[in-house]
Amino acid sequence: MNKLVIASNNAGKLREFSHMLQPLGIEVVTQSQLGITEAEEPHVTFIENALAKARHASRLSGLPALADDSGICVEALGGAPGVYSARYAGDNPKSDGRNNEKLLRDMQGVTDRRAHYYCVLVLVRHADDPQPVIAEGEWHGEIAHEERGEGGFGYDPMFWLPQLNKMSSELTHEEKHAISHRGQAMKVLLQHLKVA
Ligand SMILES: O=P(O)(O)OP(=O)(O)OP(=O)(O)OC[C@H]1O[C@@H](n2cnc3c(O)ncnc32)[C@H](O)[C@@H]1O
Ligand SMILES: [Mg+2]
Numbered sequence: 423m424n425k426l427v428i429a430s431n432n433a434g435k436l437r438e439f440s441h442m443l444q445p446l447g448i449e450v451v452t453q454s455q456l457g458i459t460e461a462e463e464p465h466v467t468f469i470e471n472a473l474a475k476a477r478h479a480s481r482l483s484g485l486p487a488l489a490d491d492s493g494i495c496v497e498a499l500g501g502a503p504g505v506y507s508a509r510y511a512g513d514n515p516k517s518d519g520r521n522n523e524k525l526l527r528d529m530q531g532v533t534d535r536r537a538h539y540y541c542v543l544v545l546v547r548h549a550d551d552p553q554p555v556i557a558e559g560e561w562h563g564e565i566a567h568e569e570r571g572e573g574g575f576g577y578d579p580m581f582w583l584p585q586l587n588k589m590s591s592e593l594t595h596e597e598k599h600a601i602s603h604r605g606q607a608m609k610v611l612l613q614h615l616k617v618a
Contacts (some may be wrong), residue, residue: 423448423486423547423615424447424448424449425448425449425450425451425485425486426443426448426449426450426451426485426486426487426488426545427450427451427452427453427456427458427479427480427483427485427486427487427488428450428451428452428453428479428487428488428489429453429458429461429475429476429478429479429480429487429488429489429490430452430453430475430489430490431452431453431454431460432490432508432575432576433575434574434575434576435490435492435575435604436452437575437595438595438598438599438604439488439490441595441599442599442605442608446612446617448617450488451483451485453479453482453483453487456482456483458478458479458482458483461474461475461478461479462474463475463491463505465505466505467505468491468492468493468505468540468541468542469491469542469544469556471491471505472489472490472491472542472543472544473489473544473546473554474489475487475489475491475544476488476489476544476545476546476554477546477549477550477551480546480547480548480549480551481549486545486546486547486548487545487546487549488543488544488545488611489543489544489545490541490542490543490604490607491505491541491542491544492507492539492540492541492542492603492604493505493506493507493508493539493540494507494525494537494538494539494540494576494577494581495537495538495539495540496525496529496536496537496565497534497536497537498529498532498534498535498536499528499529502528503521503525504540507521507576507577508521508576510524510525511523511524518575518576518577521576521577522569522577522579522580525565525577525580526567526568526569526580529565535564535565535566535582536562536564537562537563537564537565537581538560538561538562538563538603539560539561539563539577539581539602539603540558540559540560540603541558541559541560541602541603541604541606541607542556542557542558542607543555543556543557543558543604543607543608543611544556545611545615555611555614555615557607557608557609557610557611557614558603558606558607558610559602559603559604559605559606559607559608559609559610560603560606561590561601561602561603561606563581563582563583563584563590564581564582564583564584565580565581565582566579566580566581566582566589570589570591570592571588571589571590571591571592572591573590573591573592573593573594573595573598574590574591574593574598578590578591579591590602
C-alpha cells in the first residue's frame, strides 16, 4: 500500500499527517483533492465516526483511506465537548475561534481544569474492509485560562501542558508529534502496518 487518501478536511490534521507520512515514502492525497465531500459524522463514538469517514473516502476514491476522529474531553464538563469538539459552538460554519471562546466561557470559575485529547485512526484497505486497522492515543493536560501561542490548530491555544510549562500551540511539529494523541496513534498504526 503506497498510496492513501486522507479522509479529512481539517487543514491542521492534514498538515500533521503530511509531516508524519511523507518521510515514510507513502504518497498521500486528500479527499478534497479528489472532489470527495465530507462524510456525515452522526455517531456518538469516535471510532464509529472514524470508520464512517474512512469507508466513505475509500468507497468514492477506490483507494485505501485513513480517517482520524478526535476531540478534547474536559473532566469538569463530563467529557464534553468530546466527539462534538469540531462543532462545539455550532457547525454553520465550524470555527476553532468560536469553539475556544465557548470553552473558555464554560470553564469560567471551574477549578478542576483537567482535560485530554483523544484520537482514533482508522485505515481501511478498501471500503468494505472487514479488518480495518485501528489505533488510538490520549494526551493529558489542562484547559488554560486564556488563549496563547500561534502553532497547532483547534484547541491547541487552550491546551496547557504543566510538565512542559507550555501550551500545545507553543510546540514545534516534531515536539507535538512525539507526545500528542495523534502522534501516539500514528506510531501504533504504523507498527500494525509494519511501516515503522
Ligand atoms: O472530520 P474531519 O474532516 O477530519 O475534520 P474535523 O475538524 O471535523 O475533525 P473531527 O470531526 O475529528 O473533530 C475533531 C476536533 O477536535 C479538535 N482537535 C483534534 N485534534 C486536535 C489537535 O491535535 N489540536 C487541536 N485541536 C484538535 C479540533 O477542534 C477538531 O476540529
Ligand atoms: Mg469532523
